[in-house]
Amino acid sequence: xxxxxxxxxxxxxxxxxxxxxxxxxxxxxxxxxxxxxxxxxxxxxxxxxxxxxxxxxxxxxxxxxxxxxxxxxxxxxxxxxxxxxxxxxxxxxxxxxxxxxxxxxxxxxxxxxxxxxxxxxxxxxxxxxxxxxxxxxxxxxxxxxxxxxxxxxxxxxxxxxxxxxxxxxxxxxxxxxxxxxxxxxxxxxxxxxxxxxxxxxxxxxxxxxxxxxxxxxxxxxxxxxxxxxxxxxx
Amino acid sequence: xxxxxxxxxxxxxxxxxxxxxxxxxxxxxxxxxxxxxxxxxxxxxxxxxxxxxxxxxxxxxxxxxxxxxxxxxxxxxxxxxxxxxxxxxxxxxxxxxxxxxxxxxxxxxxxxxxxxxxxxxxxxxxxxxxxxxxxxxxxxxxxxxxxxxxxxxxxxxxxxxxxxxxxxxxxxxxxxxxxxxxxxxxxxxxxxxxxxxxxxxxxxxxxxxxxxxxxxxxxxxxxxxxxxxxxxxx
DNA sequence: CGCAGAATTGAGACTGGTCAAAATTTGTGG
DNA sequence: CCACAAATTTTGACCAGTCTCAATTCTGCG
Numbered sequence: 001x002x003x004x005x006x007x008x009x010x011x012x013x014x015x016x017x018x019x020x021x022x023x024x025x026x027x028x029x030x031x032x033x034x035x036x037x038x039x040x041x042x043x044x045x046x047x048x049x050x051x052x053x054x055x056x057x058x059x060x061x062x063x064x065x066x067x068x069x070x071x072x073x074x075x076x077x078x079x080x081x082x083x084x085x086x087x088x089x090x091x092x093x094x095x096x097x098x099x100x101x102x103x104x105x106x107x108x109x110x111x112x113x114x115x116x117x118x119x120x121x122x123x124x125x126x127x128x129x130x131x132x133x134x135x136x137x138x139x140x141x142x143x144x145x146x147x148x149x150x151x152x153x154x155x156x157x158x159x160x161x162x163x164x165x166x167x168x169x170x171x172x173x174x175x176x177x178x179x180x181x182x183x184x185x186x187x188x189x190x191x192x193x194x195x196x197x198x199x200x201x202x203x204x205x206x207x208x209x210x211x212x213x214x215x216x217x218x219x220x221x222x223x224x225x226x227x228x229x230x231x232x233x234x
Numbered sequence: 235x236x237x238x239x240x241x242x243x244x245x246x247x248x249x250x251x252x253x254x255x256x257x258x259x260x261x262x263x264x265x266x267x268x269x270x271x272x273x274x275x276x277x278x279x280x281x282x283x284x285x286x287x288x289x290x291x292x293x294x295x296x297x298x299x300x301x302x303x304x305x306x307x308x309x310x311x312x313x314x315x316x317x318x319x320x321x322x323x324x325x326x327x328x329x330x331x332x333x334x335x336x337x338x339x340x341x342x343x344x345x346x347x348x349x350x351x352x353x354x355x356x357x358x359x360x361x362x363x364x365x366x367x368x369x370x371x372x373x374x375x376x377x378x379x380x381x382x383x384x385x386x387x388x389x390x391x392x393x394x395x396x397x398x399x400x401x402x403x404x405x406x407x408x409x410x411x412x413x414x415x416x417x418x419x420x421x422x423x424x425x426x427x428x429x430x431x432x433x434x435x436x437x438x439x440x441x442x443x444x445x446x447x448x449x450x451x452x453x454x455x456x457x458x459x460x461x462x463x464x465x466x467x468x
Numbered sequence: 469c470g471c472a473g474a475a476t477t478g479a480g481a482c483t484g485g486t487c488a489a490a491a492t493t494t495g496t497g498g
Numbered sequence: 499c500c501a502c503a504a505a506t507t508t509t510g511a512c513c514a515g516t517c518t519c520a521a522t523t524c525t526g527c528g
Contacts, residue, residue, distance in 0.1 A: 066377045068464040074377040089370040118359060121352035128348070128358070131365035136323045138372035143300045143308040145379035146423030150484065181507060189380030194484055196508055213493065213507075230302040384516070415475060425517055430476055447475075447525065 016082045017056050017126060018106075025120050032116060034107040044086075044097035044105065051088020053107045057081055060103030061178045064095045065186065075187040076138070078179060080164055084130060086110070101178050145189045148230065153188040154198040155227040158208065162218055174217045247316025247402065251290050251360060252340075259354050266350060268341040278320075278331035278339065285322020287341045291315055294337030295412045298329045299420065309421040310372070312413060314398055318364060320344070335412050379423045382464065387422040388432045389461040392442065396452055408451045 018029040035058075038044065044055065047066060062079040076095055079085055085097060087110070117124040144153055158175070166172040177184075181192045188195065199216075202208045207224055209217040218224060245253035245260075252263040269292075272278065278289065281300060296313040310329055313319055319331060321344070351358040378387055392409070400406040411418075415426045422429065433450075436442045441458055443451040452458060 064373075066373065068377070068381060070464050072381045072464060074380045076373045076376050087366045087369070089367055094370045094373060114359065114362070117362070118355035121358070124355070124358040124362070125348065125352060128351070128361055128365065131362065131369060132321045133323055135321070135365060135369050135372060136328045138369060138376065139298075139300065139310045139328060141376055142310050142372065142379055143302070145376055146308045146420075147302060147306045186380075191485060192507075193486085193509085197484095200508070230304050230306065426475075427477085427518085428516060431516095434476075 015130070017084050017130060018123075019082075021120075021122055021126075025122055028116050028120060029108075029123065032108055032112045035105060036107060037102070037104050038099040040099055040101050040103075042099050044099065045093050047093055047096045049093050051086065051091055051093045052110060054084060054086040054110050054113055055097075055108075056084045056106040058104040058106055061100040062097055062103055063100050063179065063183060063187075064097050066095050073186045074189070075183055076141075078183075078187065081168060087131075100183070150188075150190055150194050150198050151201070152227055152230055153190065154184075154195060154202065155207075155224045157184065157188060158216060158218060159221070159224055159228050161216075162221075172218070173221075174211070174215055177214050177216050249364070250316045251318050251364060252357075253316075255354075255356055255360075259356055262350050262354060263342075263347075263357065266342055266346045269339060270341060271336070271338050272333040274333055274335050274337075276333050278333065279327050281327055281330045283327050285320065285325055285327045286344060288318065288320040288344050288347055289331075289342070290318045290340040292338040292340055295334040296331055296337055297334050297413065297417060297421075298331050300329045307420045308423070309417055310375075312417075312421065315402060321365075334417070384422075384424055384428050384432050385435070386461055386464055387424065388429060388436065389441075389458045391418065391422060392450060392452060393455070393458055393462050395450075396455075406452070407455075408445070408449055411448050411450050 018026065018033075021029065044062065045051075045053075057079050059081050062083075062085065063075050064077045064079070064085060065073050065075045067073050077085075078100070086093070088094060117127055144156055148156065161177060162172045162175050165175050179187075181195050184190075185192045185195045190198075199208070199210065202224075203210055207218075207220045207227075209219055211217060247253065252260065252267075255263065278296065279285075279287075291313050293315050296317075296319065297309050298311045298313070298319060299307050299309045301307050311319070312334070320327070322328060351361055378390055382390065395411060396406045396409050399409050413421075415429050418424075419426045419429045424432075433442070433444065436458075437444055441452075441454045441461075443453055445451060
């Protein structure tokens with residue numbers, strides 16, 4: 001665990017859990033929050049651990065993943081500042097959460113947050129909205145995993161990163177891709193090799209540029225979008 | 235739309251949205267509910283329609299699906315009595331909902347339900363719980379779609395139907411499979427042919443029996459479970 | 469009983485996976 | 499700041515699981 005005493009500005013982003021609350025609401029949320037910093041690669045919690053806390057990501061990138069007994073892994077989400085995670089089912093986390101980069105987290109005891117939400121309609125409403133949007137995202141990902149080709153998956157992944165960077169106020173086109181090829185592969189239901197080959201192909205066609213391993217420039221967003229929609233198989 | 239005036243017992247199942255509420259809460263929910271019946275194959279709403287209602291399924295089976303522009307389809311869920319659906323994002327439904335069999339639905343105007351939830355902590359809490367459980371299910375399905383083989387997918391599908399039937403108080407082993415092979419294929423990210431071949435293989439090995447097209451008997455649950463966990467590749 | 473749609477079965481093709489090697493990047497210590 | 503080791507990524511050759519296309523059989527319904 002990294003040291004430092006971060007100020008828990010858990011309203012990093014306007015869509016964060018505790019943003020847009022009344023001053024009173026904000027005070028309530030503040031009273032039950034804690035915070036932590038983790039170095040890249042560290043684990044926030046593991047699939048199967050007792051689910052006691054819910055988190056809001058303040059800075060850095062987090063990945064959520066599920067494992068099969070033989071080691072096959074599916075990454076079910078990458079999180080960026082403002083995103084939240086950590087709701088368990090039956091008191092147990094359904095996935096592992098790990099820091100991709102150094103991260104700062106805002107932490108809430110789940111039961112206290114839920115109790116607070118019962119007294120604060122605005123917070124409850126916010127919770128519901130965020131869950132609905134998480135669910136919609138997961139359903140979108142099911143479509144990707146079940147029905148799209150490698151090329152379409154990669155194009156969609158890049159556009160999704162770009163869109164999310166933009167929403168956080170970062171530039172939409174040279175985007176940081178902090179996760180490894182293995183992480184990308186496990187997120188898209190592919191292998192490292194296929195991800196690499198697909199990126200190379202997109203580069204060869206001039207749709208993207210790869211100035212460095214963890215940077216991607218989208219050169220032809222319209223073409224990428226066509227691929228991501230499943231229209232052009234060329 | 236079928237005729238008939240169903241009594242909206244929207245607490246069909248203990249996990250239903252409006253089950254387990256106080257009498258007062260129940261009265262509140264009752265005051266905003268409507269109901270409808272649809273024949274098999276009819277559409278409740280389509281992806282992209284304005285999202286005005288949320289539904290609880292009272293009887294029958296519903297499927298939720300998303301389409302790609304070229305017609306590829308992913309079924310993101312099958313619903314059974316007690317399940318709810320219909321939360322839209324940005325006022326629009328993210329998927330199409332269709333009746334697999336004849337169904338009876340309980341309908342709520344989304345805005346009225348949300349307003350009610352703000353005044354009724356128990357309802358809000360219930361909403362959150364159900365959304366968390368939907369999300370967990372979606373994440374489980376991502377693992378299936380991204381990382382499992384056809385054999386594992388089919389085994390897991392059958393066990394999931396069995397488990398849900400059991401939870402509704404129906405027998406766990408000769409289970410009704412009301413959906414077509416095409417629906418199953420689109421749910422598992424496979425083709426009709428692969429689903430059919432896989433079922434035939436499981437039958438040949440004595441793990442299941444197929445007394446009729448829409449009935450499946452699980453003959454060796456332990457073996458199926460092993461396959462579904464990704465342990466035995468035999 | 470006959471027909472239309474659904475499901476099964478078969479043969480061959482292709483996308484993406486596997487295994488292996490080469491190239492590149494990253495991180496570390498001098 | 500550089501050199502070197504380790505890890506990651508890229509590239510290549512080949513393979514396998516699933517898909518495609520096509521024919522046949524089965525099922526349910528009028």
